Amino acid sequence: MSLPRLGDYEYFSRMLIRSRSYTISVENKDLKSLNDWLKKHRASSTVILCDNNTKRNCLPMLTALSPGLSDAPVIEIPAGEAGKNPDTATAIWEQLLSHRCDRDSLLINLGGGMVSDIGGFCASVFKRGIGFIHLPTSLLAMADASVGGKTGIDLGSTRNVIGTFAEPRAVFVFTPFLKTLPEEHYRSGLAEIYKIGLVAGKSLWSELKKMKNRQDDASLIAKSIALKVKVVEKDPLDKGYRKILNFGHSAGHALESIYLEEGKELLHGMAVAAGMIMETNVAWQLKLIDRATMAEISGTLHSRLSPPVLRHIPASLLARYLLHDKKNSGGKLMFALIDGIGSCRHEVEVDESNMSRAMDYYNSLFK
Ligand SMILES: NC(=O)c1ccc[n+]([C@@H]2O[C@H](COP(=O)([O-])OP(=O)(O)OC[C@H]3O[C@@H](n4cnc5c(N)ncnc54)[C@H](O)[C@@H]3O)[C@@H](O)[C@H]2O)c1
Numbered sequence: 001m002s003l004p005r006l007g008d009y010e011y012f013s014r015m016l017i018r019s020r021s022y023t024i025s026v027e028n029k030d031l032k033s034l035n036d037w038l039k040k041h042r043a044s045s046t047v048i049l050c051d052n053n054t055k056r057n058c059l060p061m062l063t064a065l066s067p068g069l070s071d072a073p074v075i076e077i078p079a080g081e082a083g084k085n086p087d088t089a090t091a092i093w094e095q096l097l098s099h100r101c102d103r104d105s106l107l108i109n110l111g112g113g114m115v116s117d118i119g120g121f122c123a124s125v126f127k128r129g130i131g132f133i134h135l136p137t138s139l140l141a142m143a144d145a146s147v148g149g150k151t152g153i154d155l156g157s158t159r160n161v162i163g164t165f166a167e168p169r170a171v172f173v174f175t176p177f178l179k180t181l182p183e184e185h186y187r188s189g190l191a192e193i194y195k196i197g198l199v200a201g202k203s204l205w206s207e208l209k210k211m212k213n214r215q216d217d218a219s220l221i222a223k224s225i226a227l228k229v230k231v232v233e234k235d236p237l238d239k240g241y242r243k244i245l246n247f248g249h250s251a252g253h254a255l256e257s258i259y260l261e262e263g264k265e266l267l268h269g270m271a272v273a274a275g276m277i278m279e280t281n282v283a284w285q286l287k288l289i290d291r292a293t294m295a296e297i298s299g300t301l302h303s304r305l306s307p308p309v310l311r312h313i314p315a316s317l318l319a320r321y322l323l324h325d326k327k328n329s330g331g332k333l334m335f336a337l338i339d340g341i342g343s344c345r346h347e348v349e350v351d352e353s354n355m356s357r358a359m360d361y362y363n364s365l366f367k
Contacts, residue, residue, distance in 0.1 A: 043106035112138030113145030120151030124166030139189025188269025202342030243346035248276030
């Protein structure tokens with residue numbers, strides 16, 4: 001697979017990225033790829049899953065550009081991470097049953113990463129698995145969550161702990177959906193694009209550093225997807241190399257869980273942005289990067305993404321949540337840590353004192 005070239009989008013409104021088993025199309029003018037695909041892959045029935053925001057903002061655009069879907073039943077779930085839980089999953093399964101879905105039905109996940117995660121999960125186990133496609137509507141879902149075959153839901157305050165590896169039949173990224181995406185969710189998605197640059201795409205990182213304003217940029221999204229596909233294809237089941245995608249996520253998931261427990265929501269990308277800064281500091285403590293690289297990364301992430309102030313969270317609480325993380329083994333904290341821009345190691349052992357210093361470093365950026 002070759003990475004899309006800068007500028008491709010000035011000439012083409014449609015780009016295809018082929019992963020081993022499905023096609024990801026990135027479009028900015030129409031939904032031709034989706035319409036062609038639906039004609040070719042006839043399902044016994046098609047159901048659209050969305051949340052209340054994507055139903056209001058994106059469904060009308062979808063049915064206008066893909067009129068064949070205007071009669072499809074719609075399952076609506078509440079927007080937000082708090083709904084990515086077993087109760088919502090049960091409600092989805094009940095509605096799939098009431099719409100008489102069978103093994104040849106198709107579920108279309110129209111939404112951000114919350115909808116693609118729970119929709120993919122529900123489809124992957126309903127009647128032992130029905131087909132699903134993703135129509136991501138947030139930057140985070142376009143650039144990251146809809147690619148890679150991880151699905152899942154949260155259990156209590158533990159994030160993504162119930163899930164499957166299940167690949168969508170196809171992914172259709174349509175950038176005009178982003179027009180209604182609120183700014184904070186845009187920045188949250190951008191965090192995952194910065195992450196892929198840091199772990200596997202030095203030139204993407206350089207490009208991002210130059211970026212000044214919000215750009216609903218198909219070429220940026222396509223580059224991010226292509227880099228992710230390249231990583232995932234080397235290790236689809238997350239046994240080794242793919243873990244580099246977890247950079248920033250060990251601390252990030254712990255922060256999300258702490259917020260969720262407190263009944264507050266911290267956007268995934270914002271948690272990852274904070275996590276990346278802390279873990280960059282840990283990489284420096286472990287001599288994987290020099291001070292100048294740490295300053296470049298944390299300065300860029302801090303100024304571009306405006307991560308949250310976290311002074312109220314004690315390092316000991318963070319450490320407690322870090323131990324719940326799926327990425328650990330044998331009670332040890334195992335992190336993915338960068339050892340340069342565009343390069344990352346996985347399964348680096350970290351201890352609580354590293355995290356405590358990283359938390360101090362993070363807080364010092366807000367003085
Ligand atoms: N499976 C994976 O590989 C993977 C990777 C990264 C993140 N994730 C998951 O993704 C989720 C975060 O994704 P997210 O940030 O997209 O969250 P989200 O799905 O909750 O969307 C964010 C908000 O934006 C709204 N929204 C989405 N698209 C919109 C649009 N076009 N116009 C107006 N509003 C819109 C949603 O209704 C929601 O309120 C987390 O649950 C995270 O665990 C999964």
